């Protein structure tokens with residue numbers, strides 16, 4: 013499991029400050045993400061249908077826990093939402109730029125008579 017700099021692995025000898033609690037929530041979220049990765053990897057690596065199903069179900073439960081910890085961090089740290097919004101905005105900008113580039117590539121492919129492109133397949137959706 014992730015330990016970062018071991019802020020509070022194992023027993024915590026006293027009550028945490030708010031800042032320590034925020035850091036603990038980040039560590040908890042990282043542990044959940046690691047569990048999701050582990051269970052999905054194990055599900056992918058087995059032909060046993062029951063084991064695959066159970067592992068995916070547990071991985072999905074851990075994904076819910078990720079959301080709970082993220083929400084706790086957001087509530088405990090008022091600045092968190094600004095950073096989340098900034099990250100979402102940066103991805104949206106890249107998606108928009110790439111979408112425009114893909115649309116340009118599709119038009120280029122159509123004019124050259126090359127047939128299907130990624131862009132043309134997107135348009136078919």
Ligand SMILES: [Fe+2]
Pocket residue numbers: 044073074077
């Ligand atoms: Fe969990």
